[in-house]
Amino acid sequence: MTAMKWWGWGLDGVAFTHEDKPELRGFIREKIGLDIGQATAAPLGFDELAIPxxxxxxxxxxALAGAVGSEHLSVDPLDRVVHARGKSIRDLIRQRRGDLPRVPDAVVRPADEAQVTAVLQAALEADAVVIPFGGGTSISGSLEPEATETRPVLSVDMGRLDQVLEIDAASRLxxxxxxxxxxxxxxxxxAQGYTFGHFPDSFTHSTLGGWIATRSSGMQSDRYGDIADMTRGLRVVTPSGTLVVRPVPSTSTGPSVREMILGSEGRLGLITEATVHVRPLPQRREILGYLFPTFDAGLAAMREIAASEASVSVSRVSDAPETQFSFATRKASTRMDKVQSKALTTFLQRAKGFDLGSMCLSFLGYEGSxxxxxxxxxxxxxIVGRHGGICIGTSPGQLYDQKKFDTPYIxxxxxxxxxxxxxxxxxxxxxxxxxxHRNTSAAANAAFAQLGVTGYLMCHLSHSYHAGACLYFTFAFVPSPGGDMxxxxDVVKQAIQQAFVDNGATLSxxxxVGTEHSQWLEEDxxxxGVRLLEALFDGTDPGAxxxxxxxxxxAGRAATEPAR
Known part of the structure; x- marks a missing residue:
C-alpha cells in the first residue's frame, strides 16, 4: 500500500473538487462566507521543511537491520515525516506549516511476528520508544512522538503483515x-466467499491492527458489530513476551484481557494477528434513501428500528444542516433529474406537509437473502411511515455507497x-x-460567536444499538482576520467535546483518545478508571x-529518568 501524502489525506493525485457540484460554491459562500473558487493557501514544499x-x-x-534486513530499516526524511503524525486537523495544520518538533528517528518494517519480537527486544535494550503504525489515519493524536522525547523513536510500520492466514469455516473465524x-x-x-463487513471512513488507508488499537466502528456496524464485537482472538508482542488471547466465543477468566488490548493505542504492545468474525458474502445488498420531516422524527424512527425485529446493516439520519450540505454536493442534474426532483418537492410540501428547511435525509441498509x-x-x-418519513428509492443510497470513503479529502x-x-x-x-444534539449545537455556535466567526455545524446519527446511538458532528469555519487557525x-473543538461529557455522552x-481527547478521559x-489504566500501562511497560x-x-519517563 502506497503511503498517504505527508501533508494531507489520501494519495497524491486524488483530491476533492467542487467543479462537478454546481451548487456547492454558492452554498459554502452563504454558510461560512468563503469563496472556494480557487485555492488561496498551500502547504510548504517538502524541501522547505526543517526536519530534525x-x-x-x-x-x-x-540490531534493527539484523531483525528486519537493512532494506526494511529507513531513515529517509520523507518516510520519517509521513510516519510522524496521523491525519487529524491539528496534524494537517502543523504538517502544512512545517511544525515538526519531533519525528521518528527510523521507520522499521517487520515481515512477521518473529521480526516484530526482535524489533521490540532491540528497542527495549536500547531504551528506545516504539510507536506502532498501521495506515497513519489516526485523528486523535495517537501517533506523534512526544516533543520532549530524548530517546530514539521508532515507527514500526506493520504493513508487511498483510495476509489472511486461515479461515475456520465451521466457526466463521x-x-x-x-x-x-x-x-x-x-x-x-x-475470494473465498466471505466478508469482514468493517467499513470505516478510513477503510482504504487503515489496517486491522489500527482498527483494534483504536476500537473502530464501521458504516455497517448495525449488522456486523463494532471491531470490539468482531475481534475474538489476538496475538500481541509485549515487553514480557507474546500475549495470546484464544478465540473462544465467551469466557469467565477474570477481567477481559481481550478488552484491555482493544483501544490500547500501542500502550500494551504491538498487535501482530487477530482472529475475527467473518460472514458469507450476502446474496443481496441494498441501501435505500429516506426523508423525514425533522431530525427528531428521524431519531425516533431509528430508535424504534433498533428495538424492533428489523435487522439493518446501516442506520443513518442527517440533521437539517447536514441534509442541506448533502444536497449541495450533488453533481449536475439531467433534465429528467430536475423533473423528478420538482415532483418530489411538490409532493413533500403539498401531500406530506414537509418544511424543506427542516427535512432530514436518511440511509438504511439491508443485507442477506x-x-x-x-x-x-x-x-x-x-416504522418509517409511522414517523412521517418516506422512501425515495435506491439512487441516493447508491451514491452514498460510492462516495462513502471520499469525505476526508474535503x-x-x-x-x-x-x-x-x-x-x-x-x-x-x-x-x-x-x-x-441540541446542547452540543448550542455550544459550538456559542464558540463561533465568541470567536466572531461564521461557522457551520452539522450532524448525523449512525451506529444504532439497543440502548442508544452515535452522533457524528462535522464543523467548519473561516478563522477571524488575523486569528490563528x-x-x-481549539475553542470550537473544546466546546463540542465538553458538551459531550456535560450531557452524559462519551468523549468518543x-x-x-490519543492525546486529542485525553483531557476529558477522567470526566468520562x-x-x-484513569488510575486503573495508569496501573495497567505502568505494570506492562515499566520503562515507558x-x-x-x-x-x-x-511527558513520559524520558524527561525525568536517565536512559537505562
Missing part, C-alpha cells in the same frame, strides 16, 4: 495478520482555501440523544517504551 536529524545509535541500527489494509482484507476474504431483505424493508417501511480542499473543518463523534443513550479551532464513539471514566503519553500520562 535522525539519531539512531549504531548498536540499535545494527479468520486468522488475519494485523497490518492488512481494508481493501486487501476484503479482497482476500471475498432476497427473502430476508424484502422482509426487513417491509418492517422498516412501516478537509484538505478547505485548508487550501483558508478554512478549517473537523469532526467530533460521541454516543449516548436514546433518552439523551436529542439533548446531546489552530488556536481558534470510535475515534479513540472517572478518576479511579510503548507509545508513551497516549490516553493517559504526560
Amino acid at each position: 536529524d535522525a539519531h539512531l545509535p549504531d548498536g540499535l541500527r545494527a 479468520a486468522r488475519v495478520q494485523a497490518g492488512v489494509f481494508g481493501p486487501h482484507l476484503e479482497e482476500q476474504l471475498n 432476497d427473502g430476508h431483505v424484502t422482509e426487513q424493508r417491509r418492517i422498516v417501511g412501516r 478537509r484538505d480542499f478547505l485548508l487550501d482555501r483558508g478554512a478549517a473543518a473537523d469532526v467530533s463523534e460521541t454516543a449516548a443513550p436514546w433518552s439523551q440523544l436529542e439533548a446531546v 489552530l488556536e481558534e479551532y 464513539h470510535h475515534h479513540a 471514566i472517572s478518576a479511579p 517504551n510503548l507509545n508513551p503519553g497516549k490516553l493517559v500520562g504526560g
Whole structure:
C-alpha cells in the first residue's frame, strides 16, 4: 500500500473538487462566507521543511537491520515525516506549516511476528520508544512522538503483515495478520466467499491492527458489530513476551484481557494477528434513501428500528444542516433529474406537509437473502411511515455507497482555501440523544460567536444499538482576520467535546483518545478508571517504551529518568 501524502489525506493525485457540484460554491459562500473558487493557501514544499536529524545509535541500527534486513530499516526524511503524525486537523495544520518538533528517528518494517519480537527486544535494550503504525489515519493524536522525547523513536510500520492466514469455516473465524489494509482484507476474504463487513471512513488507508488499537466502528456496524464485537482472538508482542488471547466465543477468566488490548493505542504492545468474525458474502445488498420531516422524527424512527425485529446493516439520519450540505454536493442534474426532483418537492410540501428547511435525509441498509431483505424493508417501511418519513428509492443510497470513503479529502480542499473543518463523534443513550444534539449545537455556535466567526455545524446519527446511538458532528469555519487557525479551532473543538461529557455522552464513539481527547478521559471514566489504566500501562511497560503519553500520562519517563 502506497503511503498517504505527508501533508494531507489520501494519495497524491486524488483530491476533492467542487467543479462537478454546481451548487456547492454558492452554498459554502452563504454558510461560512468563503469563496472556494480557487485555492488561496498551500502547504510548504517538502524541501522547505526543517526536519530534525535522525539519531539512531549504531548498536540499535545494527540490531534493527539484523531483525528486519537493512532494506526494511529507513531513515529517509520523507518516510520519517509521513510516519510522524496521523491525519487529524491539528496534524494537517502543523504538517502544512512545517511544525515538526519531533519525528521518528527510523521507520522499521517487520515481515512477521518473529521480526516484530526482535524489533521490540532491540528497542527495549536500547531504551528506545516504539510507536506502532498501521495506515497513519489516526485523528486523535495517537501517533506523534512526544516533543520532549530524548530517546530514539521508532515507527514500526506493520504493513508487511498483510495476509489472511486461515479461515475456520465451521466457526466463521479468520486468522488475519494485523497490518492488512481494508481493501486487501476484503479482497482476500471475498475470494473465498466471505466478508469482514468493517467499513470505516478510513477503510482504504487503515489496517486491522489500527482498527483494534483504536476500537473502530464501521458504516455497517448495525449488522456486523463494532471491531470490539468482531475481534475474538489476538496475538500481541509485549515487553514480557507474546500475549495470546484464544478465540473462544465467551469466557469467565477474570477481567477481559481481550478488552484491555482493544483501544490500547500501542500502550500494551504491538498487535501482530487477530482472529475475527467473518460472514458469507450476502446474496443481496441494498441501501435505500429516506426523508423525514425533522431530525427528531428521524431519531425516533431509528430508535424504534433498533428495538424492533428489523435487522439493518446501516442506520443513518442527517440533521437539517447536514441534509442541506448533502444536497449541495450533488453533481449536475439531467433534465429528467430536475423533473423528478420538482415532483418530489411538490409532493413533500403539498401531500406530506414537509418544511424543506427542516427535512432530514436518511440511509438504511439491508443485507442477506432476497427473502430476508424484502422482509426487513417491509418492517422498516412501516416504522418509517409511522414517523412521517418516506422512501425515495435506491439512487441516493447508491451514491452514498460510492462516495462513502471520499469525505476526508474535503478537509484538505478547505485548508487550501483558508478554512478549517473537523469532526467530533460521541454516543449516548436514546433518552439523551436529542439533548446531546441540541446542547452540543448550542455550544459550538456559542464558540463561533465568541470567536466572531461564521461557522457551520452539522450532524448525523449512525451506529444504532439497543440502548442508544452515535452522533457524528462535522464543523467548519473561516478563522477571524488575523486569528490563528489552530488556536481558534481549539475553542470550537473544546466546546463540542465538553458538551459531550456535560450531557452524559462519551468523549468518543470510535475515534479513540490519543492525546486529542485525553483531557476529558477522567470526566468520562472517572478518576479511579484513569488510575486503573495508569496501573495497567505502568505494570506492562515499566520503562515507558510503548507509545508513551497516549490516553493517559504526560511527558513520559524520558524527561525525568536517565536512559537505562
